[in-house]
Amino acid sequence: MRTTVGKSFRTPAKHAALNAHLGREAAALTHMNYWLKPVIWYDMSAGDAETQPDQQWSENCSAGIFARHARTIAGFEDRGAVFRDVQITLSEKARNTYDLLLVNLDLQLPQLGYERRSTTRWVFEGKQGHTVDLNVEMQDSAQMTFDGISRDQVVFLCIDPNNMTGVHINDQAHRNLFGENRRTTMFVTMGCNPGGLKMLPLEARENWFKVTEPLERRLANTHDIVIAAIDNDRARWGYLVVVPEGWRDKYTKSFVKQFLDNGFALKHASIRNQENEYEHIQRYLFLTNKENEQRNNTQQQRSNTQGELFNGFN
Numbered sequence: 001m002r003t004t005v006g007k008s009f010r011t012p013a014k015h016a017a018l019n020a021h022l023g024r025e026a027a028a029l030t031h032m033n034y035w036l037k038p039v040i041w042y043d044m045s046a047g048d049a050e051t052q053p054d055q056q057w058s059e060n061c062s063a064g065i066f067a068r069h070a071r072t073i074a075g076f077e078d079r080g081a082v083f084r085d086v087q088i089t090l091s092e093k094a095r096n097t098y099d100l101l102l103v104n105l106d107l108q109l110p111q112l113g114y115e116r117r118s119t120t121r122w123v124f125e126g127k128q129g130h131t132v133d134l135n136v137e138m139q140d141s142a143q144m145t146f147d148g149i150s151r152d153q154v155v156f157l158c159i160d161p162n163n164m165t166g167v168h169i170n171d172q173a174h175r176n177l178f179g180e181n182r183r184t185t186m187f188v189t190m191g192c193n194p195g196g197l198k199m200l201p202l203e204a205r206e207n208w209f210k211v212t213e214p215l216e217r218r219l220a221n222t223h224d225i226v227i228a229a230i231d232n233d234r235a236r237w238g239y240l241v242v243v244p245e246g247w248r249d250k251y252t253k254s255f256v257k258q259f260l261d262n263g264f265a266l267k268h269a270s271i272r273n274q275e276n277e278y279e280h281i282q283r284y285l286f287l288t289n290k291e292n293e294q295r296n297n298t299q300q301q302r303s304n305t306q307g308e309l310f311n312g313f314n
């Protein structure tokens with residue numbers, strides 16, 4: 001029997017949410033006649049794209065979901081006013097998983113209308129000469145720097161590692177993706193190790209702050225971050241999306257619905273609208289109660305010291 005990577009009972013909810021998310025993003029793009037450069041979608045932790053025989057491939061693995069919705073942008077149907085080229089990069093760092101990914105893509109992509117152009121490249125031909133160019137790379141996404149992305153380009157990133165040491169966005173990548181008000185959108189699964197987030201040492205869990213803090217600092221003034229956690233989940237799985245602020249409520253509603261339909265209630269907050277609750281959920285996900293208390297105490301001590309220093313000037 002083949003083994004599948006990173007599957008848990010929460011996986012269908014994640015795929016339903018990603019599917020709805022990219023469906024919306026793709027449909028919206030066919031109605032915008034600005035930012036006409038190729039749309040860039042990165043799957044930073046592609047996995048093996050293995051699904052169960054009774055599952056629809058294009059809805060039950062990130063590679064399938066990417067491949068399905070990207071076609072809308074390049075003109076799968078006549079619906080929509082504007083079509084664009086799409087470049088998809090699927091990255092997978094584990095050799096065996098990467099090999100299986102290629103086998104599954106070869107099996108499934110032709111059924112979505114893609115043609116194989118090399119061992120690692122498939123192309124879908126849409127309308128008016130627009131294409132989806134899908135490439136697979138065996139690489140560690142943490143090393144990617146995203147050079148060459150311009151400010152007027154639409155970029156989407158999916159990060160879905162097995163644990164928080166899996167994918168790291170380095171400084172250069174952060175600048176290229178989020179610097180100067182860039183509009184990169186994201187879908188991140190956090191704490192996705194079946195052993196449970198709290199099973200890992202603090203140093204490993206703190207890596208998530210290294211992902212979220214620079215995002216918060218560089219967030220485009222047109223965008224928002226929504227953090228969500230499954231209610232009463234002992235393993236404390238969480239999700240984070242970066243979306244245009246104007247679309248936030250629709251995206252959040254749809255996200256919550258996909259999880260509810262799969263039996264999970266979510267608590268969620270946006271950094272722009274509910275900063276305290278956002279911080280609270282983040283700490284609930286990344287820290288144990290004790291660590292959280294220690295962090296609060298340290299912050300309290302710092303603000304007391306600052307208060308004393310300030311008083312000293314009076």
Ligand SMILES: C[S@@+](CC[C@H](N)C(=O)[O-])C[C@H]1O[C@@H](n2cnc3c(N)ncnc32)[C@H](O)[C@@H]1O
Pocket residue numbers: 005006007044045046047048049060061062063091092093094097139140141142160161162165166167168192
């Ligand atoms: C949860 S699975 C991915 C599932 C897939 N996204 C899906 O929804 O079908 C996590 C995968 O991410 C890969 N991974 C983790 N860290 C990575 C990194 N830094 N670069 C590339 N792949 C990574 C792992 O090898 C594993 O195959």
